[in-house]
Amino acid sequence: MGKIIAIVNQKGGVGKTTTAVNLAAFIGKKRKKVLLIDLDPQGNATSGLGIDKGQLENTTYDMLVNDIPVTDVIVESSAANVDMVPTNINLAGAEVELVSAMSREQILKNAIKDVVDDYDYIFVDCPPSLGLLTINALTACEFVIVPIQGEYYALEGLTQLIDTINIVKKKLNPNISIGGVVLTMFNMRTQLSKQVKEEVEEYFGKKVFKTLVPRNVRLAEAPSYGLSIYDYDKNSKGSKAYETLAGEVIRRIK
Numbered sequence: 001m002g003k004i005i006a007i008v009n010q011k012g013g014v015g016k017t018t019t020a021v022n023l024a025a026f027i028g029k030k031r032k033k034v035l036l037i038d039l040d041p042q043g044n045a046t047s048g049l050g051i052d053k054g055q056l057e058n059t060t061y062d063m064l065v066n067d068i069p070v071t072d073v074i075v076e077s078s079a080a081n082v083d084m085v086p087t088n089i090n091l092a093g094a095e096v097e098l099v100s101a102m103s104r105e106q107i108l109k110n111a112i113k114d115v116v117d118d119y120d121y122i123f124v125d126c127p128p129s130l131g132l133l134t135i136n137a138l139t140a141c142e143f144v145i146v147p148i149q150g151e152y153y154a155l156e157g158l159t160q161l162i163d164t165i166n167i168v169k170k171k172l173n174p175n176i177s178i179g180g181v182v183l184t185m186f187n188m189r190t191q192l193s194k195q196v197k198e199e200v201e202e203y204f205g206k207k208v209f210k211t212l213v214p215r216n217v218r219l220a221e222a223p224s225y226g227l228s229i230y231d232y233d234k235n236s237k238g239s240k241a242y243e244t245l246a247g248e249v250i251r252r253i254k
């Protein structure tokens with residue numbers, strides 16, 4: 001059965017999508033079958049792997065709200081061995097429309113169960129909120145990866161995230177655990193990054209991945225070409241970092 005990993009942090013712009021896309025790409029490159037589910041109405045993972053948001057026949061929205069089978073939604077991405085459940089802005093409506101649905105927290109879990117065995121890893125890129133879409137991801141997953149931006153004090157928001165994970169564990173998904181915490185946009189030379197690292201390590205201990213993802217402009221450029229960092233510039237520092245991180249993820253979650 002595929003390992004389902006949600007990439008979660010309710011803070012915006014911390015590197016969730018960059019991490020989801022590039023972990024998926026590097027794990028796909030290791031000949032694992034990967035599915036990336038774009039659960040953010042912004043659709044940045046979708047466009048970031050070369051899928052035209054304007055040309056989609058079916059989307060995550062259709063799967064969650066209109067009961068379209070996941071197999072009719074899945075498309076190939078630009079990355080080797082990475083399939084995608086793509087999204088566009090329609091998904092913004094789901095947050096409200098699903099509130100009155102039966103078992104509203106379990107809709108994603110039920111929607112993907114027919115394909116869980118077809119993949120080795122399934123990543124879910126979450127929106128920057130702890131709303132119903134993110135709760136669906138937390139209910140469907142076995143592991144959570146939390147990206148934390150190395151340039152900001154982030155721990156206040158994180159206690160809210162941990163509380164939410166604990167509530168989900170108690171009420172909806174006893175199998176959930178934190179698979180790891182990754183420091184992103186890390187700048188070795190600043191005192192702030194060092195302090196954030198110390199704080200995060202104190203709080204999360206061994207959960208913190210050894211790999212530090214540096215701030216690297218190539219990582220920010222790649223999505224506008226619809227390519228993973230490996231396909232865009234495999235020799236960049238950002239590419240090396242996500243390759244190492246993917247190795248850590250596979251060793252930890254297998």
Ligand SMILES: Nc1ncnc2c1ncn2[C@@H]1O[C@H](COP(=O)(O)OP(=O)(O)OP(=O)(O)O)[C@@H](O)[C@H]1O
Binds near residue numbers: 213
């Ligand atoms: N290590 C990095 N170095 C340089 N730029 C980065 C890095 N990681 C992410 N970025 C850029 O920072 C911005 C935010 O990153 P990203 O979209 O991955 O964050 P996010 O948490 O998914 O944001 P949102 O909460 O809006 O979904 C993007 O423009 C991205 O290209």
Ligand SMILES: [Mg+2]
Binds near residue numbers: 018044127
């Ligand atoms: Mg994102």
